[in-house]
Amino acid sequence: MQSPWLLHLDQIGARFAEDAPGTVSFSDDPRSEVARAASGTVVVPLTHLGTLRASGEDASAFLHNLMSNDIKKLELHRAHWNSFNSPKGRMLASFLVWRDGSDFLLQLSADLLAAMHKKLSMYVLRSKVRLTDVTPEYAAIGLAGPAVATTLDAAGLTLPPEAMSVSQGGIQVIRIDAARVEIHAPVAQAGDLWKKFVGAGASPAGTAAWRWLDIRAGVPVVTQATQDEFVAQMLNFELIGGVSFQKGCYPGQEIVARTQYLGKLKKRMFRAQVASVEPPRAGDDLFAPDFGEQSCGKIVTATPAPDASYEVLAVLQLSSREANEVHHATPSGPLLKFEPLPYTVS
Structure with missing residues (x-):
């Protein structure tokens, strides 16, 4: 059954690529949508991404022992990049991670979500943690351009003060960089938010536009096509704050640390x-x-x-x-x- 958010997008003219699940556009020419992202403010449904929720009293320790970044030091109003690696140090998935109260939200490429949900669940064992795919419950909306602050204001939302900061509440706003944010909202509110963003002047754009913005920012997203190919430093992941070299062990940590301190990249x-x-x-x-x-x-x-x-x-x-x-x-x-x-x- 198609989610209400996807149904809404279909009703407002979104086109979903049959050969690339989650990829969406609003015209026959995605290049024109990228051009709009280059010159103005755009609003993008981030349907190429999915989200897992980690909840329970052991959630922090559980994720800390598996991920490349320091989950225990992730503050309530902050987000950071993260990865889950193979024992050989190759990235199996890249994540944007932020807090929702005592829970943690992990956003990754949608084509890896089911496999990563299963893989991470294998490590739960007796830990008091629950991993849930919350993608059907929430809409991820990207907003980028010079008018981000005023566009958010038109929807009653506030631009977080700096990159990788997060506003908490029923609707969360994650500031990715100077002119780009992601809104994480319950699907029941997503359609109204979209209408307000467009009414404030943001142009609808598809996945190609957001990927172009990722490329310009030097932010890699591991997908099925690149899974298990790269050690974190090959993807410049430590340069964007996706690796902690002070935390304890996690899968692949020895390889990542050796690459940083002993090897020649x-x-x-x-x-x-x-x-x-x-x-x-x-x-x-x-x-x-x-x-x-x-x-x-x-x-x-x-x-x-x-x-x-x-x-x-x-x-x-x-x-x-x-x-x-x-x-x-x-x-x-x-x-x-x-x-x-x-x-x-x-």
Whole structure:
């Protein structure tokens, strides 16, 4: 049975991609929606993401022992990036984590939600914690652009004071960065919020627009296509605050710590544009002369850019990046044109 929120989106003209569950658009040309995100304020249904709730008196300790970040130090009005890793230190999922009273909410790629729910539940054992998929109960709405504060105000909501801060209450607002927030609201209130946002001047836009904003911010989202591929530092995860090197053990911790303090990192994530006829996709291989016919990296996230190209986050060998000749899909495929990230990669 389709949720009331998805039914509402369908009624206001949202189009759901059959080959990519959770991906939504409001026009035949997602590129035009990305262009609106580049020039104005947009409102986006974040249906490509899902949310788990961890509740119970052991929730904090349970998550702390499994995740890459310090759950025990996560304050009520704060959010942070996090990951769950394989024993070999490879990221199985990336999360945005924040508090809801004594509970914890973990947002991740929707295509990994069911598997991660099952996987994490295997660790519960005798812990007093309950993991619940609350995606059907809540609507995640993204709002981005220069008029975020006034758009929130039109709906009776307040912009949190700084990046990764959270307003608590029945409707939660998570400030992702300077000009981007996520609203987490009960589905019964989501339709009215959407109407108020649009009435205040925000343009409806789809998943491509939000992914473009993630790319510009250098924020990776692990999906089925990239699961178990990358150690946290390859995705610059420690640079965006997704790893604590002071906390105790968790799955893959030894590898992550060794990479940070003892190893020489050979791969990093970079932002680039690709002028390609075929749309690049997450998981696509990349090639460079210094690796010949062997892949030198992979696409992490890809989406249409406002112009005729595509924009990507890509993990690749540092030597290939330094040589500045990296090709998409084949050794002679389209060249990547590298663009700056909002943080320093070394």
